[in-house]
Amino acid sequence: MKVLITGGAGFLGRRLAMQLLARGTLSGPDGTPQPIDRLTLLDIVPAEGITDPRVACVTGDIADPAVTRGLIDAGTGSVFHLAAVVSGQAEADFELGYRINLDGSRAVLEACRAAGSRPRVVFTSSVAVHGGDMPAVVQDDTALNPQSSYGVQKAIGELLLSDYTRKGFVDGRILRLPTVSVRPGRPNKAASSFASGIIREPLNGEEAVCPVPPDTSLWLLSPRKAVECLIRGHELPSDALGRQRAINLPGLSVRVDEMVAALRRVAGEEVASRIRWEPDAAITRIVASWPGAWNPARAEALGLSGDSGFEAVIRAYMEDELGRPA
Amino acid sequence: MKVLITGGAGFLGRRLAMQLLARGTLSGPDGTPQPIDRLTLLDIVPAEGITDPRVACVTGDIADPAVTRGLIDAGTGSVFHLAAVVSGQAEADFELGYRINLDGSRAVLEACRAAGSRPRVVFTSSVAVHGGDMPAVVQDDTALNPQSSYGVQKAIGELLLSDYTRKGFVDGRILRLPTVSVRPGRPNKAASSFASGIIREPLNGEEAVCPVPPDTSLWLLSPRKAVECLIRGHELPSDALGRQRAINLPGLSVRVDEMVAALRRVAGEEVASRIRWEPDAAITRIVASWPGAWNPARAEALGLSGDSGFEAVIRAYMEDELGRPA
Ligand SMILES: NC(=O)c1ccc[n+]([C@@H]2O[C@H](COP(=O)([O-])OP(=O)(O)OC[C@H]3O[C@@H](n4cnc5c(N)ncnc54)[C@H](O)[C@@H]3O)[C@@H](O)[C@H]2O)c1
């Protein structure tokens, strides 16, 4: 069976690809395990350094229907749709956000409909679909009220995937990801970029700027657990989801000052003192509009689990990315 | 100031046009009353029989960006966006529904953004944005979970209008209309068409088919009140809506057998006996997925009111459309 990852050169896409290759199989559209014969990584930037013979790296734009139609056919059993313009960039560039996050998602779904293989489609949604007046802990049936263009685009993607699923064109699974931290590499244009930067940069001997107040609550998930949830979400039997295709993934509700305290415990005062507090109104507004926690009961009942604590998340980052046990 | 009604040849669009012409003014983007110098009725079918010199009837497709851009400019103060493919048709023709209800709504909003006049935009949404597992009475913060393509398209239109409003491109007001009854004329392809047909056809001496069980609950609003709410919704100060642009309009929660009983009381047994019960699974599935009632507290607090009872609705229909007092 063929498997496609859009955004396959990205942070989660790459890690998901490695896990899928190690695993070797996925449930096919009929629910039985199928070998992954071909794993295509589609991204607007080249995916480099993955040499497995099952992998094909394709550079192209999901919003170009010729690209998506060319990569999804009757042999495609699974699509992990991860390609997206991140929150800060979608807010700054209105047209780009709608072109990639709305038109692009639609092009992926239209290609699946045309292929006729009823693939399982895993869509990565976000805390950003919530906002406005919310309960302190968001529930599964709390109305979406996104307060950013990115959140609106993710909410629209959810609606489209639900409709394509109801119509029998795909078998969709919407996983609402907490903010993923600790993310390696450089800062990006996501409004949540600091949620990794304030751990990553200090551990790296660099100064980090925290653009939100210390008492800001975040809802976090580690990269390891995020990738595990994407695969488990794919493997759930369709009936387990029923008419509600979206699942709020479990996370840790952590205040930014608690994150820094965990860093201090793991890596010491010198490292933790490399954080500079410089509130940024635009970022604070977007981040403050997201829920600081939601009720993960449904996800947990479906066997999707999160992290045990933020200290463990920092230690896993140091192990996976810095190659040093903490 | 220029005012545009999309779907201006339709049932509500026509009636809205007559009321606006009689009224003569609307609040402009800055909140002060402005004379309506030009009222453009855009529809895919010709709007006939409206001769007021302020009216321009344009035949064109909202999904054609050249059409919408040509009709919305810096002088446009208000857009009532009513053009849509109705529920039954959007369910039967997947591509048409998305083209008109999603791409068309987006073309209208993009034209407003390009015009730069920050017009007030009134969007007619529907009970169909709700569905799935719902409380018996839907609340303002009940999560949308549409179970039809039409409902999905309306929910997407709501999200887009909210985002364009938040960005300051338009001043949007989303009015979620109950099913409007009694609608004159012929049956249409809306799944709710029978909600008018079972009153209208018997009063007209014809047989009517009711495709849903007698204990089906509907959430209804009369045409008079619907048009009144569209205008009042337009006139609300922007701040009264805040970050939640959608308003669930007040309605009457009536069972189909209660509607027939009201018809019997108003028009007699002979008329009421012209209804044939012939359940249709597809229509019943769509209609049963809609809420039978929602809490109209917010609408009422904003001064939007519904009907006093279904008997009065039938009498108003006879007065307005049949020219006979009941
Ligand atoms: N990381 C998080 O904290 C987080 C949280 C919630 C949701 N998500 C979602 O998870 C998904 C993956 O996130 P990530 O952290 O790996 O982000 P990422 O930015 O690292 O990866 C996204 C990838 O999509 C690619 N892409 C962008 N536009 C494209 C286009 N037009 N065509 C093809 N590819 C394109 C980018 O080049 C990038 O490699 C995204 O959909 C994101 O919105 C992430």
Ligand SMILES: NC(=O)c1ccc[n+]([C@@H]2O[C@H](COP(=O)([O-])OP(=O)(O)OC[C@H]3O[C@@H](n4cnc5c(N)ncnc54)[C@H](O)[C@@H]3O)[C@@H](O)[C@H]2O)c1
């Ligand atoms: N009547 C109801 O019960 C009800 C309930 C909830 C919501 N609504 C919404 O209210 C609005 C008006 O409803 P109505 O009952 O007057 O419906 P209607 O069908 O009478 O009017 C809609 C009009 O839109 C026009 N139209 C369709 N496609 C078009 C296109 N591509 N370009 C331009 N015009 C196009 C149609 O020709 C029609 O005249 C619609 O958006 C509908 O979804 C109606």
